[in-house]
Amino acid sequence: MKTNKIYHNILAIACCLAVLMFPGCKKGFFDTVPDNLTKVEDIFANRGQTENWLAGLYSLVPDPWNLGNFGNIYMITTDEADASNWNTPALTSGAMSPSTTPSRFAAYYERIRAATIFLERIEGNQEILTLVNGTELIKQYKGEARFLRAYYYWLMMKEVGPVVIMPLKSMAPEDDFQIPRSSWDESVAFVLGEIAIAKEDLPLNNFAVGSADLDIAQTGRINKIIATAVESQILLYHASPLYNGNAEFSDFKNLDGKVLINPAYDATRWKKAADASKAAIDLAESQNKALYKFNDADPFRAAFLSTRNLYWDGWKTEGIWMRTASGTSGWEISVAPRSTQGTAYNGIGVVQSLVDDFRMADGLPITGHPGYNENTYNKPATVYYVAGTNTMYTGREARFYVDITFNGSVSPSVAKTGANNARVEFFNTGTSGKSGAPRDWPKTGYVVRKNLHPTYSASPAVNVSRPAMLIRLAELYLNYAEALNEAEPGNSDILKYLNAVRNRGGLPSLTLGSQEELRKEIRLERRIELCFEMGNRYFDVRRWKIADKPGSNQGGAFYGMNMDAGTSLSDPAYHKRIAAINRAPWQRRYYFMPYGQNEADRNKAMVQFPGY
Structure with missing residues (x-):
C-alpha cells in the first residue's frame, strides 16, 4: 500500500460525491489545483477541501439501481x-477465484484509509474551528467519517467474511502489513464498537x-437513525x-490455527438482534417515518x-438511508421492454422460481390454488394485463x-405507437x-419491473x-420479525x-403459526418485499445457510418460459417451462468471495476461505 498513491487516489475521488452531500464542489476541481496545494496538510487547513475529502468518503455508499x-x-x-445475454459473472460460470473475485475490497480499504487520515x-x-458552530461541525464530521470507516x-464482511x-x-x-484476519466475532465487535462511538458524535x-x-x-448524510x-x-x-453455531466451517482458520467462525451456537444473539431492530424502528418512527401508503377506494x-410509487413518492415517508444521486436511468433502460418508446434494452430477466413465489391475491400460494392455471387464457382485460394473457399471471x-x-402485461413505461406495443410481447416473434x-431479450421470458417509472421513455429521454x-x-420491520421469532x-x-408489511402489499393478516411456519413466512416476505x-436475497440465502437447498438453490438449472417458441400472445408453445439458464453447480466456497490474488500475494498472513 503506497502512501502517495493513496493520497492521489483520494484526491481524485474527493469531489465525485461532493455533489451528493455538500454544495459548491466544482467538477474537475482537483485537476486545476497546483501541486503545492495538494499536500494533506494544506487540504486539512482549508474548510472547503476538508469537506470535499469528507464527501469523497461517501463515494462507495452503494447505489441499489446502478x-x-x-x-x-x-x-x-x-x-x-x-x-x-450481456454478462456471465464468474460466480455463475464456476470460474470465481482470487483472480476473478468481484469483491471491492481494495476500494473499501482505500476509503477506510482515507477516513482514518480524516479522523x-x-x-x-x-478555519472550521473559528466558525460559530465549528466545534459541533467537527464533531459531526468525525462521527460521519468513523461510521463510514x-x-x-x-x-x-458481507462479501468475504472475517x-x-x-x-x-x-x-x-515501511510499516508491517502482514496482518491476519480477525475472527467473525472480533470483526463484528470492532464494527459495532466503532459505530457506537460514531453515534455519540452524530446528530439525531x-x-x-x-x-x-x-x-x-x-x-443521505449519516445520522443516528441510519447508524442504528x-x-x-x-x-x-x-x-x-x-x-x-456453524461447525461446518471449522476448517476456516488462520495460519496459527485460530478458527474464524465460532462453531458454538449463541441463542442470545437473536435477542440482541431483535432489541436492536426494535430500537431502530422506534427511533425512525419518532422522526415520523412510516410505511408508505397510497390511498385508493379499491384496496x-x-x-x-403503495408498493409501486414507493420508489419515487414514498422515500420521504419510508426511507431510512437515502442516496440522493442514483443510476435509475441506466436501470430503467435495462429493464424496460423493447416496446418502450425509444427501444429500451429489455434484458434483466427474472427467474421462474421468484415468479412462482409471488402469491395469489388472497395470500395463498399458487400450488394447488383453484384460480391458478397454466393452460388457459383470460378473456377480460385489466389495467395490469390484456385479454389473452395466460391465467398463470392473473x-x-x-x-x-x-x-x-x-x-x-400492460406496458410498464411509455410505449411506442401501435396496439402491440401497448402490451408486452415476450413470445418469440413478439x-x-x-x-x-440478438441480445436484448430476457432468457426467462420475464423482466424486472420494480422502480420503473410509468412515464419512462428511452428516446426522447424521460x-x-x-x-x-x-x-x-x-x-427494519422484517429484521425485527425474524429476530423476534427466533428469540x-x-x-x-x-x-x-x-402483517404490517403484508397488509401494505394487499395481503390478509396471518393470525397464527408455529415458529417454523412463521420462519418460512418471514423468509418468503423478505424474498418478495425486498x-x-x-x-438482500444474495446475502439472505447465505446467512440462512440454505443456498444449496430446494427452493433457494443458487446453482444449476433456472427455469423460465420458452423464448424460442410462440407466434402469438396466447401461444401454448411459449408458455412452457424450460431450463432457460444453466449455472455452475453450487459450491460451499461460494458462501464468501475471496480476497484478490494481489492481496494474498502481498499479505502472507491472510488466509483465503477454503476452496480458493
Missing part, C-alpha cells in the same frame, strides 16, 4: 434475476442549522446460521400504488404486477421477443429523478410487524 455495466453481482447471480487531521482545521468494513482489520492509524509504507437527524426542520440538502438501522442489520446477520389498487398479489413484467434482437433507498422501514416464539410483535434491492 447496474455498473450490467455487473450487479448480487442480483444476477442469485435466484432472482439473470443478465447472461487524524480534522481537529486541526482552524466501519460501514465499509461491514460491506466487506476481515483483515487495519490499525486505527494511517500507516507508512439531518436538521437545518439552528432549526428543528429537516434540511433536504443533507439527505445498520446496527440492526449487523446483529441480524451475526445471529444467523452462517455465523452462529387492491391501493396496495399496487389473480396474483399486487406486488407481482409492481415487480414483474410478463407476456401480456415486440420484445428473442427473434427481434427520467424522473429520485433518491435511492439503501435501507427502508419495511426492512421469543409466540411474541405478538412478530405478527404485528410481519427483491432486487441491495443484494
